[in-house]
Amino acid sequence: MSAPPxxxxxxxxxxxxLAHAVERAGREALxxxxxxxxTGTEHIDLVSGPAALAACxxxxxxxxxxxxxxxxxxxxxxxxxxxxxxxxxxxxxxDDLHGLTQVLRSExxxxxxxxLAGPLVAEALITGGPSGGVVASRFPEVRAxxxxxxxxxxxxxxxxxxxxxxxxxxxxxxxxATAIGFAQGHGLGPAAQAMLATRAMAEAARIGVVLGxxxxxxxxxxxxxxxxxxxxxxxxxxxxIGRAIAENQPFEAIGSIGGTYFEGLESAGRIAAYTRxxxxxSPVITLCAGAFAREIPASEAVAxxxxxxxxxx
Amino acid sequence: xxxxxxxxxxxxxxxxxxxxxxxxxxxxQPGDPQxxxxxxxxxxxxxEVVRRTExxxxxxxxxxxxxxNEAGHAEIRRLAxxxxxxxxLALGSWRRLVKRLGKMSHEERSDSLxxxxxxxxxxxxxxxxxxxxxxxxRLIPGVLTAVMNPMGLPTQLLAGGFSQLDALISAEGPIDKxxxxxxxxxxxxxxxxxxxxxxxxxxxxxxxxxLPPVVYGAGRNLxxxxxxxxxMHNLGAYRVDRRVSAAVYKEALKTYSCLMVERGYHSLFFxxxxxxxxxxxERRLKLGLAGTAVEAFSRNQTNGLHRxxxxxxxxxxYALVLEAETLxxxxxxGAGQARYIIDDDEFSRIDRIYAFMTKLVTLRSALVVRFGxxxxxxxxxxxxxxxxxxxxxxxxxPGSYVRRRGVPxxxxxxxxxxxxxxxxxxxxxxxxxxxxxxxxxxxxxxxxYLVWSTPELDLFSRQRRRGEVAMPREQLVREVADARDRxxxxxxxxxxxxxxxxxxxxxERIVSEALSAWRDYHTKVVATEVGDDVLIEDPNLLLFYxxxxxxxxxxxxxxxxxxxxxxxxxxxxxx
Numbered sequence: 001m002s003a004p005p006x007x008x009x010x011x012x013x014x015x016x017x018l019a020h021a022v023e024r025a026g027r028e029a030l031x032x033x034x035x036x037x038x039t040g041t042e043h044i045d046l047v048s049g050p051a052a053l054a055a056c057x058x059x060x061x062x063x064x065x066x067x068x069x070x071x072x073x074x075x076x077x078x079x080x081x082x083x084x085x086x087x088x089x090x091x092x093x094x095d096d097l098h099g100l101t102q103v104l105r106s107e108x109x110x111x112x113x114x115x116l117a118g119p120l121v122a123e124a125l126i127t128g129g130p131s132g133g134v135v136a137s138r139f140p141e142v143r144a145x146x147x148x149x150x151x152x153x154x155x156x157x158x159x160x161x162x163x164x165x166x167x168x169x170x171x172x173x174x175x176x177a178t179a180i181g182f183a184q185g186h187g188l189g190p191a192a193q194a195m196l197a198t199r200a201m202a203e204a205a206r207i208g209v210v211l212g213x214x215x216x217x218x219x220x221x222x223x224x225x226x227x228x229x230x231x232x233x234x235x236x237x238x239x240x241i242g243r244a245i246a247e248n249q250p251f252e253a254i255g256s257i258g259g260t261y262f263e264g265l266e267s268a269g270r271i272a273a274y275t276r277x278x279x280x281x282s283p284v285i286t287l288c289a290g291a292f293a294r295e296i297p298a299s300e301a302v303a304x305x306x307x308x309x310x311x312x313x
Numbered sequence: 314x315x316x317x318x319x320x321x322x323x324x325x326x327x328x329x330x331x332x333x334x335x336x337x338x339x340x341x342q343p344g345d346p347q348x349x350x351x352x353x354x355x356x357x358x359x360x361e362v363v364r365r366t367e368x369x370x371x372x373x374x375x376x377x378x379x380x381x382n383e384a385g386h387a388e389i390r391r392l393a394x395x396x397x398x399x400x401x402l403a404l405g406s407w408r409r410l411v412k413r414l415g416k417m418s419h420e421e422r423s424d425s426l427x428x429x430x431x432x433x434x435x436x437x438x439x440x441x442x443x444x445x446x447x448x449x450x451r452l453i454p455g456v457l458t459a460v461m462n463p464m465g466l467p468t469q470l471l472a473g474g475f476s477q478l479d480a481l482i483s484a485e486g487p488i489d490k491x492x493x494x495x496x497x498x499x500x501x502x503x504x505x506x507x508x509x510x511x512x513x514x515x516x517x518x519x520x521x522x523x524l525p526p527v528v529y530g531a532g533r534n535l536x537x538x539x540x541x542x543x544x545m546h547n548l549g550a551y552r553v554d555r556r557v558s559a560a561v562y563k564e565a566l567k568t569y570s571c572l573m574v575e576r577g578y579h580s581l582f583f584x585x586x587x588x589x590x591x592x593x594x595e596r597r598l599k600l601g602l603a604g605t606a607v608e609a610f611s612r613n614q615t616n617g618l619h620r621x622x623x624x625x626x627x628x629x630x631y632a633l634v635l636e637a638e639t640l641x642x643x644x645x646x647g648a649g650q651a652r653y654i655i656d657d658d659e660f661s662r663i664d665r666i667y668a669f670m671t672k673l674v675t676l677r678s679a680l681v682v683r684f685g686x687x688x689x690x691x692x693x694x695x696x697x698x699x700x701x702x703x704x705x706x707x708x709x710x711p712g713s714y715v716r717r718r719g720v721p722x723x724x725x726x727x728x729x730x731x732x733x734x735x736x737x738x739x740x741x742x743x744x745x746x747x748x749x750x751x752x753x754x755x756x757x758x759x760x761x762y763l764v765w766s767t768p769e770l771d772l773f774s775r776q777r778r779r780g781e782v783a784m785p786r787e788q789l790v791r792e793v794a795d796a797r798d799r800x801x802x803x804x805x806x807x808x809x810x811x812x813x814x815x816x817x818x819x820x821e822r823i824v825s826e827a828l829s830a831w832r833d834y835h836t837k838v839v840a841t842e843v844g845d846d847v848l849i850e851d852p853n854l855l856l857f858y859x860x861x862x863x864x865x866x867x868x869x870x871x872x873x874x875x876x877x878x879x880x881x882x883x884x885x886x887x888x
Contacts, residue, residue: 081714109709138734
């Protein structure tokens with residue numbers, strides 16, 4: 001029995017990157033996008049509606065997090081318990097900071113769900129350059145299906161069952177990349193950036209553990225691995241957004257750099273509210289939330305970060 | 314084969330379940346629940362459990378040797394600690410086995426495993442006698458009423474019913490629908506666990522609601538009383554010996570419970586594992602044996618049998634908890650290392666059960682059992698016809714969850730994933746279907762006052778403040794009234810339920826009855842009225858009862874009490 005096609009929802013860079021990775025792995029890809037922007041290839045079929053994706057077993061969600069729920073609802077009407085859904089979005093939902101796998105579960109009949117996290121970038125997926133990531137799912141067969149669909153010698157995919165940790169780490173990295181861009185915009189050097197990144201990740205890990213994740217996930221590809229890629233300059237928009245915030249550019253101008261600004265703004269606010277509620281110490285994320293929303297002047301945010309009391313690591 | 318230890322007649326009477334002679338037993342009728350056929354299937358079930366247990370271990374010689382060694386050493390350790398005559402005999406058998414293991418052939422080891430698991434499964438397997446069921450159906454209300462209030466028995470009999478017991482225990486939720494679902498598939502009840510009385514109370518509620526009886530695993534300590542053991546054993550309970558840690562035993566137990574669901578026996582599991590030590594509603598459920606119901610569904614699908622399995626979460630909400638004093642003490646002592654098995658609590662003392670029952674019977678709605686809506690093993694709601702319903706509102710085939718590319722399979726790793734999801738879903742239902750009882754609300758308001766008065770203290774320092782903080786009674790009544798209004802608002806939004814007494818009585822009376830209920834049952838004084846004040850005497854019991862309200866503590870608070878409520882919530886998470 002031949003392997004079924006792999007579905008991809010979303011026609012942005014990541015959606016196309018995944019489709020090319022599927023093609024390279026010798027599988028058929030079905031890509032559904034309201035604005036596909038490009039034309040299909042021999043092994044990448046553009047489909048006009050969600051119904052066609054019912055033929056797939058594994059379906060990737062490569063859409064910005066605010067759209068995941070509505071698209072999942074539309075697609076869910078055509079799926080059943082046999083489908084596997086895996087998203088690549090950063091973001092948390094609700095007061096209790098649920099990951100987007102929860103959205104996939106509540107909007108579709110699918111339960112075998114997962115998240116793809118880590119330093120994967122669209123460019124490497126498209127060109128087939130060396131890259132890697134981590135696939136998180138409570139279901140070993142989902143983790144195996146993702147590796148079969150896009151993995152290969154140059155795309156190393158590790159796996160974990162810590163979905164909560166991987167999703168939260170991925171969201172936190174988005175915020176911290178912005179914070180590092182912000183620090184760069186203020187002329188802070190490598191040592192200060194490293195300090196910020198390290199303390200921020202320790203903070204994210206503390207929150208992640210309270211949410212039910214594992215500390216080591218934050219020290220792996222989904223956490224530090226991803227953040228290192230951002231700092232090393234993999235051209236993700238968050239750094240540019242951070243620098244634009246530091247320069248006090250208007251909201252609209254920052255938003256035009258990438259939709260991730262608005263996602264980050266929302267996530268930072270949610271996480272800060274959560275840590276206030278459960279009394280978790282989260283100075284970096286709280287400052288991120290304030291600075292992103294322009295409630296704290298940029299100069300004050302930097303001063304506040306540097307003037308914090310020094311304690312045991 | 315391992316020699317069975319000799320037992321004295323007295324010991325046998327105390328430890329082996331009694332059964333009525335099999336002759337002249339009634340034949341099951343069409344439409345009877347599956348459990349009415351249990352005795353005719355019992356041997357077949359035991360044989361199948363032994364076969365599967367052997368298959369699990371014996372396929373790999375290394376695994377088999379390890380399992381026998383592990384069982385041998387675990388049992389030797391346990392029995393050596395037990396130190397009685399019965400243990401000594403069994404100890405000899407295990408020691409001989411461990412000694413011989415290295416020289417045995419694979420076949421001999423398989424034989425040993427088969428013998429060991431046979432003994433274990435015989436010990437686990439329950440019994441069901443329709444005569445005992447019918448007898449208890451007639452007797453339980455009378456017996457319970459007689460125990461609780463002997464003076465009331467003649468009146469009740471003359472009146473032709475047991476309205477007192479009906480008033481004592483109320484049942485809420487979609488009971489008609491559950492009755493229908495029981496005809497379509499297998500019910501798996503997954504209630505919260507507060508007390509050893511839970512299974513008895515649930516059994517009574519099922520009987521009264523004309524719902525079928527359920528099988529369930531009961532701790533071996535519950536079988537120590539011959540009378541209780543007789544009823545439990547003959548009403549479908551199977552024995553779980555938590556002292557036995559051997560992997561072979563755990564596998565046999567899991568296989569037994571799986572097979573029961575597979576064969577359509579309605580089942581009961583406490584997915585929290587043990588009774589809630591802190592009094593909180595269970596938030597993170599491991600499911601344990603309940604997870605075997607997911608495997609049972611997969612196995613049936615793989616064998617072409619499309620019998621649905623319906624998980625039914627339920628909350629048991631007591632005005633007084635029989636074992637409250639022991640449970641909270643254990644919780645505070647351990648805070649994470651609490652004893653898994655408590656065999657010296659109030660449940661083991663007849664005088665405490667009597668005191669509990671006599672107090673309980675004076676209360677209306679002393680226990681509210683609330684059933685939640687049924688869900689399939691994959692967390693989908695089910696409709697009145699037992700169909701699984703997707704978020705789109707369309708039916709979804711539950712069999713699709715255990716198929717891969719169209720082929721159904723039994724996959725323990727996959728089913729473990731479903732089980733975790735199910736645990737999360739059941740925990741969410743628990744919160745929504747919790748019924749807040751008046752004692753809990755009064756405890757919460759008093760405890761919040763204690764926290765408000767002692768903001769500088771940590772949990773353990775605060776719990777030592779006995780008889781030091783008094784709350785003006787008038788303020789207590791006012792805050793109870795305010796908190797009740799807020800709870801009613803949460804209920805209107807579908808986030809919790811308010812018990813009948815709390816809803817209908819005046820706040821003044823609610824406070825008086827709570828103080829009286831605690832005074833008459835608990836050996837420790839919880840709170841006393843001193844002049845116009847209520848003096849907090851036992852913060853531990855207040856903590857226990859109020860912990861049930863943790864998820865709503867913040868929204869029940871006023872601006873002035875919010876900081877205290879937050880402190881309780883945070884403390885609840887840590888302790």
